[in-house]
Amino acid sequence: MKLASYRKKSPWILHYNAGGCNGCDIEILACLSPKYDIERFGMINTGNPKQSDILLVTGPVTKRNRERLVEIYAQMPEPKVVVACGACASTGGVFRGMYNCEGGIDQYIPVDVYVCGCGTRPEQIIDGVVQALAILETKTKELEESVRLNKEAIKENKQLNRRNIADEIKPVYT
Amino acid sequence: MKKIETTLLNLKNDIAAFYKPDLHHFMVMNAVEVGDKIEVQWFFSDYAHPCETTCFFALISPHEEIPSIKDIVVSAWVAEAELVDLMNIKVENTQKGFVLEPDFESGPLRKKK
Amino acid sequence: MAKQYEIPIGAQHISLLEPLHFKFTTENEKIVATEANVYYVHRGIEQACCSKFKFRQVSFVVGRVCGLCSISHTTAYSQVAEKLLKIEIPLRAKYLRMLVIELDRIHSHLLCLSHVAENSGFEALFMKTMQYREFSMELLEAVCGNRIQYDFSIVGGVARDLKPQVAQSIMERLKKFIPQLDELMDIYKNNWTLSLKNKGAGAITKEDAMRLNVVGPFARAAGLAVDVRNETEDLLPWKEVGFEMVTETTGDVYARNMVRLRELYVSIRIIENIINGLPESALVTETKAFPDGEATVRLEAPRGELFYYAKGNKTQVLERLKIKAPTFSNVAAMTEAFTGNEYGSAPAIIASYDPCLSCTAR
Numbered sequence: 066m067k068l069a070s071y072r073k074k075s076p077w078i079l080h081y082n083a084g085g086c087n088g089c090d091i092e093i094l095a096c097l098s099p100k101y102d103i104e105r106f107g108m109i110n111t112g113n114p115k116q117s118d119i120l121l122v123t124g125p126v127t128k129r130n131r132e133r134l135v136e137i138y139a140q141m142p143e144p145k146v147v148v149a150c151g152a153c154a155s156t157g158g159v160f161r162g163m164y165n166c167e168g169g170i171d172q173y174i175p176v177d178v179y180v181c182g183c184g185t186r187p188e189q190i191i192d193g194v195v196q197a198l199a200i201l202e203t204k205t206k207e208l209e210e211s212v213r214l215n216k217e218a219i220k221e222n223k224q225l226n227r228r229n230i231a232d233e234i235k236p237v238y239t
Numbered sequence: 240m241k242k243i244e245t246t247l248l249n250l251k252n253d254i255a256a257f258y259k260p261d262l263h264h265f266m267v268m269n270a271v272e273v274g275d276k277i278e279v280q281w282f283f284s285d286y287a288h289p290c291e292t293t294c295f296f297a298l299i300s301p302h303e304e305i306p307s308i309k310d311i312v313v314s315a316w317v318a319e320a321e322l323v324d325l326m327n328i329k330v331e332n333t334q335k336g337f338v339l340e341p342d343f344e345s346g347p348l349r350k351k352k
Numbered sequence: 353m354a355k356q357y358e359i360p361i362g363a364q365h366i367s368l369l370e371p372l373h374f375k376f377t378t379e380n381e382k383i384v385a386t387e388a389n390v391y392y393v394h395r396g397i398e399q400a401c402c403s404k405f406k407f408r409q410v411s412f413v414v415g416r417v418c419g420l421c422s423i424s425h426t427t428a429y430s431q432v433a434e435k436l437l438k439i440e441i442p443l444r445a446k447y448l449r450m451l452v453i454e455l456d457r458i459h460s461h462l463l464c465l466s467h468v469a470e471n472s473g474f475e476a477l478f479m480k481t482m483q484y485r486e487f488s489m490e491l492l493e494a495v496c497g498n499r500i501q502y503d504f505s506i507v508g509g510v511a512r513d514l515k516p517q518v519a520q521s522i523m524e525r526l527k528k529f530i531p532q533l534d535e536l537m538d539i540y541k542n543n544w545t546l547s548l549k550n551k552g553a554g555a556i557t558k559e560d561a562m563r564l565n566v567v568g569p570f571a572r573a574a575g576l577a578v579d580v581r582n583e584t585e586d587l588l589p590w591k592e593v594g595f596e597m598v599t600e601t602t603g604d605v606y607a608r609n610m611v612r613l614r615e616l617y618v619s620i621r622i623i624e625n626i627i628n629g630l631p632e633s634a635l636v637t638e639t640k641a642f643p644d645g646e647a648t649v650r651l652e653a654p655r656g657e658l659f660y661y662a663k664g665n666k667t668q669v670l671e672r673l674k675i676k677a678p679t680f681s682n683v684a685a686m687t688e689a690f691t692g693n694e695y696g697s698a699p700a701i702i703a704s705y706d707p708c709l710s711c712t713a714r
Contacts, residue, residue: 082370084393086710088419088500090369091463095489098482112366128340129392130371133363159416162404163396164347165339184419184500240648260562264578266659267676282659282676284650290583292648314564314684325398338391338713348399348672 075107076198079117079141083134083170084160085124088184089151093121101187108194114140119197121190122174125153125160126167138174144204146197149176150190152183159183240292247297247305254281254295255311262286263293268318270326272350276300277328281308304329354379359695363392367471367699370709374690374702381694386687390679394713398673406668407433407643408507417675418711419500420463423449423456424653425675425711426505431587431651432660433507436643442633445509450588451626452495452504454619455522459488460654461569461612461619464706465540468609471699472549477539484532487525494518509636519627526620533616540609547606554701555604556689564685568656568678569611570705574603580652587649593625594618605697605704642666653678655706677711 082090096103097110111117114137126134138147149170152158157168170176177200180193211217245253258265266282281295299305307330308315319330320337327346339347362373371392377385397417401410414429415422427449434441466481489499495518496502504510540546556566561574571578577599581590598614600607643664651658656678663671679686686705693701 081364082393084371084395084710086416086419086422086501087370087708088416088422091419092500094369094463095482095486098486099479100483100486110366112364114364124393125395127393127395129394130363133371133392137364153416159413160395160397160400163400165394165396183416184498186499260559264567265565266657267661267674267680269661269672269674271663271672280661282648282661284657286578290586292650294648312565314681317680317683338394347396348402 075109076118076194076201077109077111077116078119078121078194079112079114079137080110080121081123081134081137083122083124083130083154084127084166085151085153086184089123089154089190092185092187093123093150093190096187096190101191103191103194115142117141118145118201119194120145120147121150121194122147122170123150123154125157126170126173128165128167131167131173134170135173144201144208146177146201146204147174148178148180148190148193148197150180150193151185152181155179155181240294242294242296245295245297247299247303250295250297251306251308251311254308257293257295258283258311265312265315266292268315268322270322270328270348273298277326279305279322279328299328301328304331307331307333356384361698361702362389365699367702369467370707372702372707372709374687374698376690376695376698378695381696383690383693383695383698386690388683388687390683390707390709391713393710397714398675401673402670407664407670410670410673411505411507412503414673414675415501415503417714418677418708420460420708421456421653421655421658421711422500423452423496423502423504424651424658426503427453428649428651428653428658428660429662429673430505430507432647432649432662433643434637435647435649436645436662436664437507437639437641439508439637439639439641441509441637442635443631444633445635446588447593447626447630448510448514448635449505450590450593451514451623452492452502454622454626455488455492455495456502457619457654458616459485459492460706461616462488464654464703465536465609465612467703467706468550468605468700469540469546471703472546472697474543474546474549477543477546480539481536484529484536487529491522491525494521506636508639509634511635513635514627514630519630522623523627526623530620533613533620537613540613549697549700550605550609550704551602553605553693553697554689554704555602556685557603558601560688561603561685564688565681566685567681568653568706569608569615570656570682570685572598573600573607573611575599575601578657580650580657583650588651590622593622593629595622605700608704608706642668643670653711655679655708655711656681675711675714677708677714679705679708679712682707683712 160166269280283293285291324338363371373389375387415426462485470478558575561576646663649660659676661674665671
């Protein structure tokens with residue numbers, strides 16, 4: 066399959082801010098700039114979920130953002146990898162427990178790589194994306210195998226704190 | 240900060256007499272709970288006298304509807320829509336749902352009794 | 353009347369850093385009406401600041417309101433808390449706060465300029481501006497210890513001192529930056545293709561700017577001379593360090609670019625003056641008082657006037673904290689300035705507003 070080899074060389078990135086403070090977003094933008102220059106790895110920041118392989122999410126999920134986040138995740142083609150950038154995307158960070166916030170994006174979509182820091186440094190983001198590439202490769206292999214053997218791919222639900230989108234928001238703690 | 244007390248009846252007249260678009264800058268509306276009542280504040284700054292901040296305030300009870308100053312200060316609709324959602328007070332001609340989702344319990348900034 | 357179409361932009365879009373939704377009503381290519389939805393990132397920080405966090409912790413929480421101008425937020429909160437505590441901070445702390453605010457302004461303005469270039473379709477200029485911007489991030493890291501989210505101001509003073517070698521490296525890097533800034537100025541001013549996209553787009557008149565209470569570079573590009581650095585003298589001595597008002601007259605995207613670029617020269621001069629005349633004193637004023645009464649503070653963030661209102665009740669937790677961010681004042685004008693422009697230039701106009709929605713929504 067040709068597509069898999071291309072995807073390995075040039076993963077396309079989709080960036081979504083799910084309610085963060087812009088800090089991690091400008092660091093993602095700094096990754097594109099000549100000093101860090103992730104385009105030398107073939108990564109392009111694309112605006113279209115249907116063309117992207119890696120979803121970079123920043124910020125704790127606010128109530129108005131959660132439908133959009135799940136919708137964007139659903140529109141991305143398989144195989145796809147989600148990277149949570151920053152402390153608040155991973156756990157909620159300083160916003161955990163505020164009335165319009167969730168504790169991290171893994172409550173709604175499965176997350177593969179967590180990048181720590183408030184805010185994350187560009188080096189950490191690049192490192193997270195490189196880890197995501199390895200995961201993308203294994204996911205591609207699994208998917209190809211399931212297509213070849215004509216059976217369902219194994220979908221593990223490792224995250225226990227997943228919520229349904231229709232759930233009412235309750236503060237994590239008060 | 241210069242504080243001027245007003246009432247809901249006189250509010251529009253007071254602000255219309257005070258506010259000149261080329262002299263004053265409307266900053267923001269704010270509301271603070273004072274006992275059972277809510278103190279609603281309108282902040283203005285002055286282009287000509289820079290360090291001066293003028294604050295109109297009115298004490299209202301929570302169920303009262305406050306008049307909108309949109310026809311005097313055009314850009315006040317953002318502040319009014321925010322106050323309706325966050326403090327759960329009624330403002331003339333202003334709908335819920337600008338800040339929070341329409342089905343959300345409004346007034347998160349009010350103290351829980 | 354031509355047939356009207358509704359075109360949405362956002363919440364997720366390549367030209368937007370943050371979730372922001374505009375609904376344009378267009379006739380052929382012309383935008384005739386705009387609706388904005390700016391509260392995607394409402395998190396509830398005000399409520400948490402008045403219930404969950406103690407007043408000394410709040411200065412770290414309000415820094416997370418916005419990653420671009422976090423120093424402005426922490427400084428404005430520290431000032432309002434100092435007013436409530438009725439303390440005066442040391443002189444050196446005041447100058448260090450101004451230094452970091454100006455460094456932050458350099459990085460924020462250059463980010464906005466590069467974003468305008470990218471959304472106008474000038475990718476090479478975006479890369480060039482981002483390349484020149486990196487020095488300010490490195491300097492901020494050297495001064496504060498982090499690239500973003502500095503947490504530099506604390507209640508009563510500042511958290512870190514400026515080391516002499518860091519001050520020296522700031523001076524050296526600024527000297528290198530001035531020719532780069534001249535180069536950028538030349539491109540933004542004289543490039544013909546960029547001016548086709550930027551001149552006359554998203555224009556707003558001075559009367560409209562006054563009527564809609566616009567602040568920041570948005571207002572100054574329209575000729576409205578409003579800058580809090582020119583106004584307040586009691587908290588930070590801006591005029592002493594060489595502040596100068598920058599205004600343009602046309603009020604379009606090009607004028608906003610020019611205001612931002614010329615403000616960078618002012619910022620560079622302020623930083624040089626601060627480092628040359630930095631007074632020696634302690635960094636923090638200690639106090640055991642609790643906040644009482646009510647106070648307001650205005651501060652010029654990179655995007656305009658930042659306003660803080662706080663009310664204390666002699667306990668560790670504040671009674672009320674109100675944050676008014678610069679973009680909040682501009683929302684009304686942002687929706688009006690689109691009218692009459694072509695839909696194709698909308699992304700560049702959005703970027704030239706420099707909207708900061710995490711500030712607005714909190």
